[in-house]
Amino acid sequence: MSNVAYQQCINPSCGATYGIEAVHVVCQACGSLLDIVYDWAKLPVIKNLNFFEHRWSTKGTGGEGRLDFSGIWRFRELLPFYRTEEDIVTIGEGRTCLQQADLLAEHLGMAPGKLLLQYEGLNPSGSFKDNGMTAAFTHAKMVGARRVACASTGNTSASLAMFASLARLQGIVFIGNGKIALGKLSQALDYGALTLQIEGDFDDCLRRIRQVAADPELGIYLMNSVNPFRLEGQKSIMYRILEARDWQSPDWVIVPGGNLGNCSAFGKAFAELKELGLVRKIPRLAVINAAGANTLSVLYNQHGLRWNEGNYDAGTIRKFYAVMDEGKVTAHTVASAIEIGRPVNLPKALRALAIMNGVVREATDEDILEHRAMVARFGFGCEPASAASVAGLRMLLAEGVIGPGETVACILTGHELKDPNVTVKYHTGIDLKSAQDLASRQEPRGALCNRPMAVADDLDAIIRAIGDDPARAGRLDSRKQS
Ligand code: F0G
16 A cells, blocks of 8 residues: 655755655655655546445455444545555544534524534543544554654544553653643553653643654654645544545534644645545635634734645744744643644644635633533533634624525544543532642552652753663563563
8 A cells, every 4th residue: 555655844945755655744855744644546546425334334244344334434545555455454443423512503503504513522532632643643553653742632642552561562642740730641540551740731741742753762653743644634524524424524613722633633634535526615614722722823914824735934933923922822722632832733734724714713711611500501522722712603693694595514633531631620610620749649558659750851861761761661571571
């Protein structure tokens, strides 16, 4: 398969290409992001999307049925970067549902059947991240990685830790000090990842993990969404929405924006489907930032930043970050999952907004909390960041950008139980959060206990923490024997 796929710099004036088994997360020539590109002409023709439906009858029946069970790999012809099907690492991810949310629609003044909620919280680790992790772990396996790592606001770390444990790779996660919802932290610890609690926020963690991953001595494979293979998996969220609608596009897709991987993947999915003649209509995209983490919204709406066929104005972005640094401005929102000031996929998000004729809005914390509660009252519930999509929908309806008769799919990115503290606080006023200083609490006693390590925001200290962990090495050995 892999001779038909390669990696390519998204910067049109560079366009450098790399083999599918290269491990670079950015272009070595110019530092831009990379795409996975397919030579569709050399691949078997997919005549129409109905082709994928037969897989429901073969799911879980052994052999290829293993792949048909996955909500990502049942669409494997649309992400054919793997060498052989043996490479594919799958844990049964992506079996999520599109709910016709008529009660919520009524509450928002929309007609029945017009509001659809895509519950990505129904993934094994409770968030949409599993869609991307299965693809990136597949690539990690292709290239023989032994250690995988990410910086995270919580869900990426939970997903990475789960996949790493099942794929028997060492998982390492960097989380900001006190910046992670307890449900997510508990997952990373439970699945056995080495959990480094860095003094700083997500942006600090991402900067550090990119430095660590660039050191070949450490042999660490980076799992953040700057890794283009992650986005290949996340395209499948769009395939599943189409599948649930008899392959008809909705009018709108609304998604919260943090590191901007998801919206970037959606744009790529529709660009490819259109190129392949598999969809007639590309839906419009709305990306919703939290007001306290609104980099994309400010750059897009106030500075008029656009993709401009790849010639976007990088100077505007640099200036924006310089002003942020000068004023020591960092992201702050109750929606901790999207508390990100320097979204790594910003250029790809601009491209997705161009492909999908998109808009960007920002929702206040109060709006996010109210809409989160609303989703729970009228549906299956979601975590705060996910509800930014519904808060954005209400805003766009009020503005008349979205008409009441249009069909809208809101992506609910994470499960309600990820962040129970926010829910309890909303309903009772009691703040249960006590995650500020986890590393210095009482000695835990459980046989499988996996304590987070507090680490300064300092590269040497971080490398020491990753390297010198004999207790963990011992645990890995004992697991191999069992
Ligand atoms: N919703 C949830 C629940 C998330 O966890 C994230 C990102 C997003 C939305 C934003 O998605 O980054 O693709 O724009 N969480 C990352 C993490 C950053 O580390 O778990 P994006």
